[in-house]
Amino acid sequence: MTGPLFSFSGITGGYGATTVVRGVGGAVAAGEACCVLGRNGVGKTTLMRLLTGHLPPRSGTATFGGQPLDELAPDERHRLGLVYCPQDRPVFDNLSVRENLTLMASMDADRHAPLLAAFPILEARMAQSAGTLSGGERKILSFARGIAETGRLLLLDEPSEGVQQENVERMAGFVREAKEAGRALLVVEQNLSFALEIADRVIVMDRGEVVLAGAAADIDEETLAAHMHV
Ligand SMILES: Nc1ncnc2c1ncn2[C@@H]1O[C@H](COP(=O)(O)OP(=O)(O)OP(=O)(O)O)[C@@H](O)[C@H]1O
Numbered sequence: 673m674t675g676p677l678f679s680f681s682g683i684t685g686g687y688g689a690t691t692v693v694r695g696v697g698g699a700v701a702a703g704e705a706c707c708v709l710g711r712n713g714v715g716k717t718t719l720m721r722l723l724t725g726h727l728p729p730r731s732g733t734a735t736f737g738g739q740p741l742d743e744l745a746p747d748e749r750h751r752l753g754l755v756y757c758p759q760d761r762p763v764f765d766n767l768s769v770r771e772n773l774t775l776m777a778s779m780d781a782d783r784h785a786p787l788l789a790a791f792p793i794l795e796a797r798m799a800q801s802a803g804t805l806s807g808g809e810r811k812i813l814s815f816a817r818g819i820a821e822t823g824r825l826l827l828l829d830e831p832s833e834g835v836q837q838e839n840v841e842r843m844a845g846f847v848r849e850a851k852e853a854g855r856a857l858l859v860v861e862q863n864l865s866f867a868l869e870i871a872d873r874v875i876v877m878d879r880g881e882v883v884l885a886g887a888a889a890d891i892d893e894e895t896l897a898a899h900m901h902v
Pocket residue numbers: 687692710711712713714715716717718719759
């Protein structure tokens with residue numbers, strides 16, 4: 673395949689009269705992960721909402737597999753293969769763990785068994801409502817749901833938030849496998865070591881704008897850390 677699987681440019685938008693994201697662009701190829709980094713409140717989640725169709729951009733364009741997304745609703749983007757694991761309310765609290773896992777992808781031994789083996793809490797709580805899980809466990813459930821879906825593009829908003837280190841490492845393993853399977857990932861992260869473990873490319877945002885972008889291998893960790901700490 674030539675060119676990125678997913679690309680976006682000039683994405684601008686916000687809430688009411690407030691512009692939160694300004695002219696943000698990026699691209700992710702099949703088999704790659706791009707991490708979006710930046711301090712709290714710089715607009716990372718708003719960018720994800722603008723890219724998934726949950727918030728209409730004021731300007732800018734996004735293309736997935738050669739198809740412009742701009743006129744498409746979130747469910748239409750999902751049908752094309754855009755899988756979104758949001759930061760806030762990552763799962764349906766009133767549905768069981770099993771229902772959350774099978775809402776978008778029927779229970780499939782090949783896809784689900786490795787996830788249940790890696791994250792035994794999901795198996796143990798299968799019949800319980802997701803609302804009984806801790807915040808970190810809900811992020812694991814959301815991540816597992818996204819990985820188990822078949823869509824080629826994954827947008828993950830802080831998957832490691834509140835998750836124990838050993839499970840963050842397991843997440844990194846699944847991200848690597850997703851890349852090897854030819855999926856593309858755009859991942860918002862605050863955990864720099866996890867981000868650097870999975871990222872081929874990075875985008876650093878500050879006050880709604882991209883202030884640094886490039887191949888992860890070309891940007892040193894201190895520079896990134898300086899951008900992420902106040
Ligand atoms: N629903 C909303 N309505 C109005 N303003 C919002 C809304 N959501 C976020 N904002 C504002 O937009 C700005 C960016 O928020 P956003 O959640 O995109 O940042 P973020 O980079 O994801 O932060 P964090 O690292 O804390 O997740 C903040 O000033 C926030 O207060």
